[in-house]
Amino acid sequence: MSQENRAELRGRVLRLADLVAYQDGTVASRMIVNNPAGSITLFAFDQSEGLSEHTAPYDAVVTILDGECEVWLSGETHHLHEGDTIIFPADAPHALSAVTRFKMALTMIRG
Numbered sequence: 001m002s003q004e005n006r007a008e009l010r011g012r013v014l015r016l017a018d019l020v021a022y023q024d025g026t027v028a029s030r031m032i033v034n035n036p037a038g039s040i041t042l043f044a045f046d047q048s049e050g051l052s053e054h055t056a057p058y059d060a061v062v063t064i065l066d067g068e069c070e071v072w073l074s075g076e077t078h079h080l081h082e083g084d085t086i087i088f089p090a091d092a093p094h095a096l097s098a099v100t101r102f103k104m105a106l107t108m109i110r111g
Contacts, residue, residue, distance in 0.1 A: 006032055017065040017103050020044045027051075038109045045069070045104075050097035059109045060088040067102025071095070 009019075009032055020030045020042040027049050033040040038058070042065070053072065062071070063085040071078045071086055072095045078086060079099070088094045 006034070016042055016105050020103060022046060022101050022103075025049075036110065038107060038111075041106045041108075043104050043106060045098040045102050047098050047101050051095055053093050053095040055091050055093050056088065056108065057090055058111070059090050061107040061109070062086050062088065062096075063105045063107075065103040065105055068099040069102045069104070070097050070099055 016032075019032065020028055022028065022044045023046065025046055027046070028044040029041055031039060031041045045067075050069075062080075064080045064082050066082055068079065068081050071080055072093075073086065073088060074092045074094070080086060
């Protein structure tokens, strides 16, 4: 999404889950905020899709908008549902997998 399109979202009441659509057999994403302080990206995961273990140099806040997933954070497993939020500390290994189709908002805090 271009900076111009992201600007169209400002000042509007939004339902985040409606801003990204499921796509069969893949993960769809849409960045809605991107600036030097951080970013907000929405994801829609088809069932059984996921992200392999990785780290990020910044804290990351994940909020589940729809569905269910399993999250692995520093060796612990968590089962998350719509409305749940988890904070990944900077440099902590984490991964996730869709139990059902699910959508999430990822907020990266730089700094």
